Amino acid sequence: MTDKKEAILYKILRPIITVLFKFLFTPKIIGKEKIPKEGRIVLAGNHTHIFDSLFLISCTKRCIHFLAKKELWIGVKKILFGNMGLIPVDRKNGDPKALESAIEYLNDEKVIGIFPEGTTEKVKGKLLPFKRGAVTMAKETNTKIIPFAIKGDYKLFSKNLTIIFGEELEVIGEIKPEIKRLEGVIDDLLRGDL
Structure with missing residues (x-):
């Protein structure tokens, strides 16, 4: 899979996103050393806010x-998201094409970020039932999952936003x-x- 365009755009935007995010939200990051520097991995965690992806990027x-x-794939966002390497998902009709794309990235030793709830939490701190995607792609590609949890609020300069990365999980069962x-x-x- 060629991802030169998206890699260049990602490389340009990631430091900007990181600096802005850390300045505006002063988040606490626990266990980021658990994310391997190379090789395929699935990052899977709760979904609290539209900014969760930016938090992970940082x-x-x-x-x-x-x-x-x-x-979300409309207008300029379609071009931006496509060039950042995002994968569109049709949540209403199931989407084998999205799963295939994610598996292709994993087979290319890339990182997939997924929020298994499929949408943002309705009640703060209470998980919605998980969808199959994260576990299915990990199992089909023999990829480990790094679980994470986001706690706190995205309030400017509040210092109460935290992400915690857990130990990697190997999908071995049904x-x-x-x-x-x-x-x-x-x-x-x-x-x-x-």
């Missing part, structure tokens, strides 16, 4: 290929129990049990 120098709802296991680990991270 945590690693690696290019993260996010899955994003196709409704999909449904593995989804529940991932959900449990992220819930534990949210509660501070790990």
Whole structure:
């Protein structure tokens, strides 16, 4: 998979996003050393806000290929998202093409960022049921998952925003129990049990 365009745009925007994000929200990042410097990985965590992707971008120098709802792919955003390596997802009809694209990136030793809830949380700190995507792509490509949890609010200069990265998970069992296991680990991270 060629990603020269997106890599260049990502390399230009990532430092700007990182500086602005850290200045505006002064987040606390715990465990970012758990993100490998190379090789395929799936970053999977709770989805609290539209800025969650920017928070993840500010945590690693690696290019993260996010899955994003196709409704966002309009006008200039379509060009921007395409050149940043984002993957459009049709959430209403299921989307094998999005899963295939993510698997292709993983087979190219890239990083996939995914919010398994499929949308932002309705109740702060309470996870929605997870979709199959993160676990399915990890299992099909023999890729480990780095779980993460985002806590706090995106209030300017509040210093109460935190992301916690957990230990990597290997998907070894059937999909449904593995989804529940991932959900449990992220819930534990949210509660501070790990």
